[in-house]
Amino acid sequence: MFGSKRHVPTPTPDTAHFWEGTRNGELRLQRCKECKETYFPPRPFCPACHSRDVEVFASSGKATLYSYVIAERPAPGFETPYSIAVVELEEGPRMMTNIVDCPQTPEALELDMALEVKFEELTDEITVPLFKPEGGQA
Amino acid sequence: MNYTGTAIVGAAESTEMGKIADLTMLGINLDAGINAIKDAGLTPADIDGVACAGVSPVEVSWALGIVPKWLDGTIVGGCSFMLHVRHAAAAIAAGHCSTVLITHGESGRSRVGFLGFGGAGRFSNYTDQFEAPYGIWGPPTTFTIPALRWMKNYGITEEQLAMVAVVQREWAAMHPRASYRDPITVDDVLNSKIIAYPFRKLMCCLVTDGGGALVLTSADRAKDFPNKPVYVIGTGESSETPMVSQMDDFNYSRAFRTSGALAFAEAGITTDDVDHLMTYDAFAHTPLFALEALGFTGQGEAAAFVAERNTAPGGKLPMNTNGGGLSYMHSGMYGMYALQESVRQLRGISPSQVDGVEISVAHGVGGMFAAAGTTIMTNREP
Numbered sequence: 353m354f355g356s357k358r359h360v361p362t363p364t365p366d367t368a369h370f371w372e373g374t375r376n377g378e379l380r381l382q383r384c385k386e387c388k389e390t391y392f393p394p395r396p397f398c399p400a401c402h403s404r405d406v407e408v409f410a411s412s413g414k415a416t417l418y419s420y421v422i423a424e425r426p427a428p429g430f431e432t433p434y435s436i437a438v439v440e441l442e443e444g445p446r447m448m449t450n451i452v453d454c455p456q457t458p459e460a461l462e463l464d465m466a467l468e469v470k471f472e473e474l475t476d477e478i479t480v481p482l483f484k485p486e487g488g489q490a
Numbered sequence: 491m492n493y494t495g496t497a498i499v500g501a502a503e504s505t506e507m508g509k510i511a512d513l514t515m516l517g518i519n520l521d522a523g524i525n526a527i528k529d530a531g532l533t534p535a536d537i538d539g540v541a542c543a544g545v546s547p548v549e550v551s552w553a554l555g556i557v558p559k560w561l562d563g564t565i566v567g568g569c570s571f572m573l574h575v576r577h578a579a580a581a582i583a584a585g586h587c588s589t590v591l592i593t594h595g596e597s598g599r600s601r602v603g604f605l606g607f608g609g610a611g612r613f614s615n616y617t618d619q620f621e622a623p624y625g626i627w628g629p630p631t632t633f634t635i636p637a638l639r640w641m642k643n644y645g646i647t648e649e650q651l652a653m654v655a656v657v658q659r660e661w662a663a664m665h666p667r668a669s670y671r672d673p674i675t676v677d678d679v680l681n682s683k684i685i686a687y688p689f690r691k692l693m694c695c696l697v698t699d700g701g702g703a704l705v706l707t708s709a710d711r712a713k714d715f716p717n718k719p720v721y722v723i724g725t726g727e728s729s730e731t732p733m734v735s736q737m738d739d740f741n742y743s744r745a746f747r748t749s750g751a752l753a754f755a756e757a758g759i760t761t762d763d764v765d766h767l768m769t770y771d772a773f774a775h776t777p778l779f780a781l782e783a784l785g786f787t788g789q790g791e792a793a794a795f796v797a798e799r800n801t802a803p804g805g806k807l808p809m810n811t812n813g814g815g816l817s818y819m820h821s822g823m824y825g826m827y828a829l830q831e832s833v834r835q836l837r838g839i840s841p842s843q844v845d846g847v848e849i850s851v852a853h854g855v856g857g858m859f860a861a862a863g864t865t866i867m868t869n870r871e872p
């Protein structure tokens with residue numbers, strides 16, 4: 353569904369584990385071993401207590417729809433209409449994504465609907481996490 | 491009411507506005523700066539502090555023949571100029587300089603010497619990796635994302651959002667320099683082209699060329715200038731997150747709340763004391779977030795407040811009386827035009843002049859709810 357010109361992110365050392373995870377079908381988050389804060393996006397310091405003692409773990413990939421817009425003008429590599437959404441992961445953090453495998457309409461995209469992660473390979477190095485209605489088509 | 495000890499003694503917009511084909515971004519900064527220095531009855535030799543956003547204060551000082559003792563190149567988006575006013579007030583109080591020029595100019599439409607909106611030519615590492623891959627193409631697809639959550643939470647309708655644009659067009663009709671002046675209806679807004687659901691074209695700001703500049707000095711000198719002084723009484727600033735997806739909560743802006751509370755506390759006033767309000771309207775929901783965060787309405791009540799015409803001509807809280815970014819102009823960093831209209835209202839010279847304005851608030855946003863700045867001003871003498 354995506355053309356070749358879709359924006360491809362450039363990983364940095366502090367985010368490498370995230371992109372390694374998506375390549376392997378895991379949506380990885382970080383958790384502070386001192387204060388137990390779970391956070392995203394990746395960084396080597398806990399945003400709550402500044403501890404450097406943080407671990408990487410695989411999230412459940414389950415989320416709910418927090419908010420979105422439906423773009424009616426395309427970014428490179430996209431066909432309109434397409435949703436640009438923010439989802440709330442079961443573990444707490446939120447992330448931007450696209451909701452796929454459902455009509456891109458306000459009626460189909462209901463706030464708080466249950467979602468699950470779906471991985472989309474852009475290049476050999478980069479796979480992005482998208483979300484689809486939970487239990488929907490594969 | 492408290493005073494910061496600083497006053498705005500010069501204020502002007504760029505000579506042309508809308509489409510300026512023959513000036514670069516720097517050139518528009520200089521054009522506006524020259525106009526503001528003239529408005530204050532000063533010469534370059536009188537200016538010893540320079541602040542600007544997106545272009546370098548070194549460039550502006552050099553090009554205008556100013557020998558600066560103080561420079562501020564703070565750029566946090568469209569509210570940068572509210573931050574400059576705050577920083578300038580502190581610098582003047584500290585004796586670091588005596589007379590500050592703050593300039594803004596952008597070639598948002600013509601893109602002459604364009605350096606990117608808000609001076610940002612590229613994505614940050616985080617935006618590149620965690621927002622850009624999802625088809626964002628600028629503020630209409632990012633600034634707008636919190637709106638649906640907030641609308642659902644408080645039962646806000648698209649008709650109410652549309653009323654923001656309708657009411658502001660009524661103000662714009664009185665301003666000869668406004669880009670759009672013809673009246674519009676809620677139906678016009680809801681039938682305008684869909685850009686990013688739930689936002690329609692007439693709920694989104696303009697893209698134009700223009701600039702503006704201010705001259706500030708210590709309040710005890712303010713009466714020596716040709717125009718009615720505007721005293722700075724309260725200032726605030728804050729930031730939240732460079733990525734809209736990482737806001738604390740989509741029902742409010744933390745940066746708005748922090749900045750607004752600082753400014754009202756410094757001024758020693760409440761929202762009841764405010765006669766006139768300018769709130770940065772990049773999109774129809776932005777001024778509503780400001781009304782709620784600054785405490786002019788309760789949380790979730792701003793949409794009804796505007797739809798009931800409280801901010802319209804004749805209403806109890808005249809707001810965005812130049813027509814705002816939706817109708818007046820929007821070069822990219824609109825905050826300067828909000829400050830200019832506050833100054834005009836306090837001088838009593840706005841084409842949409844409201845009777846008896848003594849206290850005006852200008853509140854700006856930077857980035858996509860990334861930052862905020864608040865300036866409270868009065869024409870009452872200390």
Ligand SMILES: [Zn+2]
Binds near residue numbers: 384386388401402403
């Ligand atoms: Zn921690």
